[in-house]
Amino acid sequence: MPSIAAARYGKDNVRVYKVERQADGTQIVTEMTVCVLLEGEIDVSYTKADNSPVVATDSIKNTIYIKAKEHPVTPPELYAAYLGTHFVEKYAHIHTANVSVITHRWTRMTIDGKPHPHSFYRDGSEVRTVEAKISKNNIAIRSGINGLLVLKSTGSQFHGFVRDEFTTLPEVWDRILSTDVDCGWAWKTFTSMSAVEEATPKFNRAWEGARSITMKTFAEENSPSVQNTMYKMCESILELVPELDTVNYKLPNKHYFEIDLSWHKGIKNTGKDAEVYAPQSGPNGLIEVTVARSQASKL
Structure with a gap:
């Protein structure tokens, strides 16, 4: 039945x-x-x-x-x-x-x-x-940031990836990087409502810290890949907030493609001469990671 x-x-x-x-x-x-x-x-x-x-x-x-x-x-x-x-x-x-x-x-x-x-x-x-x-x-709480749209016009690269008969993507050492940040962090389980009340000041500090780390790391790092950059963000947030168990990111790679304008009077608009790009709505890369504390750090 x-x-x-x-x-x-x-x-x-x-x-x-x-x-x-x-x-x-x-x-x-x-x-x-x-x-x-x-x-x-x-x-x-x-x-x-x-x-x-x-x-x-x-x-x-x-x-x-x-x-x-x-x-x-x-x-x-x-x-x-x-x-x-x-x-x-x-x-x-x-x-x-x-x-x-x-x-x-x-x-x-x-x-x-x-x-x-x-x-x-x-x-x-x-x-x-x-x-x-x-x-x-008990009370389990997961906090997060969603819909934070960020872009930088340089300071990102992507090369050394698998190349085979399916690959057309060129390797790049300088590219536009844009993403719509979806970041979350899971708090260690609370045993009671009073435990949540005691943690009240930490919630805003964690949100402010996660938001600041996300933007600072994104802006300042010459990113070798979205994967590595988001891992560093997770590491920094876990270090900042000891009360967290895990941090996760879900980052779509919002592409901006060069436009070859050489067909019109020989205009140079690729590589180092690129100034005009075509923003893409899809398809897009999607990269996700969840980073937990090491077992040693939980002892």
Whole structure:
């Protein structure tokens, strides 16, 4: 007889905006997209049409708003832990809450050289991400950066790769490098909500550090390959934040191809003479890595 191997349900794409009003008139704004998926003793709602264990997804949506009012929403790791802990403590038959938080970027305007107290602008598609899995015994949190689009016009190379009958790519010692950064880091498992609260200052520092390391390494290194550069980024983040277990990157290689214009009046536009390029939307290279601490460092 068939049986359920895995099941979860909840509310996705819940948009939340919170404003914090400071005593000096300055306001801080946070905009999030939240998803909560619940697991537990819910099989009969699928197999027997018995809805008695179902916490309505509309109730889940309402809870997301209420917890945003009751608790800080920054850092998002803390809010996700509060939110997930509510569900596993409130409902005995819910064993796990999976919480995803995407924090959208609002940057404070500078007007006449001064930060404006309540005006902001969207300066890119970059978001801060959190995925938390909260059970009755522990809290697992993974933080990240997504949508950080970067480009450098020189300082990248790629040569020495496999050449065979399928190869047409030339070796290059100077090329354009651009990628859409997807970076994540997994925290060592937290044993309780109080442990997450104690770690609160570390969440923002880790995000700021990972973002800074990503851009500094990308900008300053004469990259021998995306693979090697992303590994160095992971090493630096693990060194900066001892509380992390792993760091991972997923980097698409966004290509810019030279255009041969020699057919028109002998215009030189390749190699050292290249100035005009054709940005490519696809296909693109995709390079991924996850770097964990050595076993020796865990002792």
